[in-house]
Amino acid sequence: MLDEAAFLSEVRAFLDVQLTPDLREAGRNTIGVHSDMAACRLWQRRLHARGWIAPTWPRAYGGAEWGARQRYLFDRECVANDAPVLFAGGIRSLGPLLIESATEAQKARYLPAILTGEDMWCQGFSEPGAGTDLAAVATRARRQGEQYVVNGTKIWTTGAHLSNRMFALVRTCDRGKRQEGLTFLLIDMDSPGLTVKPILGLAGDHECNQIFFDDVAVPVENRVGAENDGWSVAKRLMQLARSNNTPSALVRRSLKRAREALVLSGASVEPSLRHRLSALDIELSAYEQLELASLPSGRVGGENVCLPSMLKLTGTELHQRVVELAAEISGPYGAGALAAIGVNGIELDRGARAMAKHFAVRAATIYSGASEMQRNVIAKQLLS
Numbered sequence: 001m002l003d004e005a006a007f008l009s010e011v012r013a014f015l016d017v018q019l020t021p022d023l024r025e026a027g028r029n030t031i032g033v034h035s036d037m038a039a040c041r042l043w044q045r046r047l048h049a050r051g052w053i054a055p056t057w058p059r060a061y062g063g064a065e066w067g068a069r070q071r072y073l074f075d076r077e078c079v080a081n082d083a084p085v086l087f088a089g090g091i092r093s094l095g096p097l098l099i100e101s102a103t104e105a106q107k108a109r110y111l112p113a114i115l116t117g118e119d120m121w122c123q124g125f126s127e128p129g130a131g132t133d134l135a136a137v138a139t140r141a142r143r144q145g146e147q148y149v150v151n152g153t154k155i156w157t158t159g160a161h162l163s164n165r166m167f168a169l170v171r172t173c174d175r176g177k178r179q180e181g182l183t184f185l186l187i188d189m190d191s192p193g194l195t196v197k198p199i200l201g202l203a204g205d206h207e208c209n210q211i212f213f214d215d216v217a218v219p220v221e222n223r224v225g226a227e228n229d230g231w232s233v234a235k236r237l238m239q240l241a242r243s244n245n246t247p248s249a250l251v252r253r254s255l256k257r258a259r260e261a262l263v264l265s266g267a268s269v270e271p272s273l274r275h276r277l278s279a280l281d282i283e284l285s286a287y288e289q290l291e292l293a294s295l296p297s298g299r300v301g302g303e304n305v306c307l308p309s310m311l312k313l314t315g316t317e318l319h320q321r322v323v324e325l326a327a328e329i330s331g332p333y334g335a336g337a338l339a340a341i342g343v344n345g346i347e348l349d350r351g352a353r354a355m356a357k358h359f360a361v362r363a364a365t366i367y368s369g370a371s372e373m374q375r376n377v378i379a380k381q382l383l384s
């Protein structure tokens with residue numbers, strides 16, 4: 001039985017010392033899917049030193065093995081104190097996948113470096129001709145002795161320019177069903193023949209990239225699962241990713257910004273905006289309860305394919321409404337161009353940030369599978 005008071009005082013004591021003002025500022029200024037990278041790295045090191053970097057992982061693999069309530073309390077304190085948002089695909093989705101599906105040698109090689117932050121991972125699934133229809137993946141991996149030779153391109157790869165490794169879905173066979181010819185590979189980003197080109201986002205930010213593979217050699221030992229069985233590995237990865245794609249804590253953070261904007265606007269704000277903020281707060285509390293009930297161990301089982309899609313759909317659509325409201329509350333200051341970030345007074349700076357956040361979160365109902373696709377998954381499961 002968790003002693004909540006003791007746990008909370010332990011967390012607060014840790015945050016008081018380790019969450020230094022520079023990190024709090026980076027957390028407050030977060031616009032995209034993660035905070036400033038220097039702050040992320042420093043915060044990751046501090047969490048790792050305390051044994052709290054991977055709340056859901058089993059202790060045997062260096063995780064904290066917290067239950068849902070413990071994670072909720074910890075996240076709530078982090079939001080209240082503006083902790084940075086980590087660039088943490090490795091911790092949130094690839095690590096749990098490797099724990100379930102990788103060989104012992106792969107676990108020993110990759111898991112510790114995910115925890116320390118030495119390895120940063122990006123996801124190479126989407127291609128110019130394969131997004132929602134992921135089975136259309138055409139990047140080819142030809143087997144040559146003890147390596148695959150990879151040719152093709154991946155697109156929209158978030159954080160590829162910040163990552164030293166990528167997990168990717170590649171085509172190894174053209175016969176039979178399209179899903180049966182795909183393989184899941186772990187690729188070093190500094191491999192000869194691999195090029196990363198930036199794609200700028202709506203907020204003028206650089207998060208996404210296109211990747212080109214020109215005869216990139218990948219050792220066969222970097223394959224997760226069997227050759228041509230990458231579809232089932234990727235499906236599981238997507239379940240893990242969607243179940244924590246937009247944790248309630250992330251939405252709570254944006255709601256906090258919206259409330260601050262409201263306070264700053266004072267009496268001048270249109271009353272209906274206050275009502276909408278309260279209504280969204282109530283919806284967010286319901287989402288928190290859904291999360292608490294759905295993810296007791298932090299990871300979804302393979303049997304409930306609906307649940308990750310429900311969490312992803314609910315979380316991202318709610319988040320969009322919250323950041324849209326924050327932009328509306330900022331009113332004319334939000335209309336101040338993105339270039340106003342960091343200049344000319346607190347209202348203009350906050351307004352410009354609110355608008356940039358609104359733009360950035362538009363993508364949340366597209367990445368990790370668009371909302372229409374999540375609805376298809378849910379409907380198929382419920383109606384079958």
Ligand SMILES: Cc1cc2nc3c(=O)[nH]c(=O)nc-3n(C[C@H](O)[C@H](O)[C@H](O)COP(=O)(O)OP(=O)(O)OC[C@H]3O[C@@H](n4cnc5c(N)ncnc54)[C@H](O)[C@@H]3O)c2cc1C
Binds near residue numbers: 126155157158363372
């Ligand atoms: C900011 C951002 C970051 C991303 N990061 C990554 C990443 O790190 N790694 C990665 O691999 N990918 C990433 N993606 C790609 C993302 O997963 C795809 O954009 C997404 O799967 C949609 O694919 P698409 O863009 O090809 O659109 P399409 O598949 O062409 O879809 C276009 C529209 O048609 C709808 N549609 C398509 N098929 C159906 C259907 N059967 N039923 C109903 N509606 C349908 C879609 O919902 C969408 O609204 C990212 C995308 C964005 C925008």
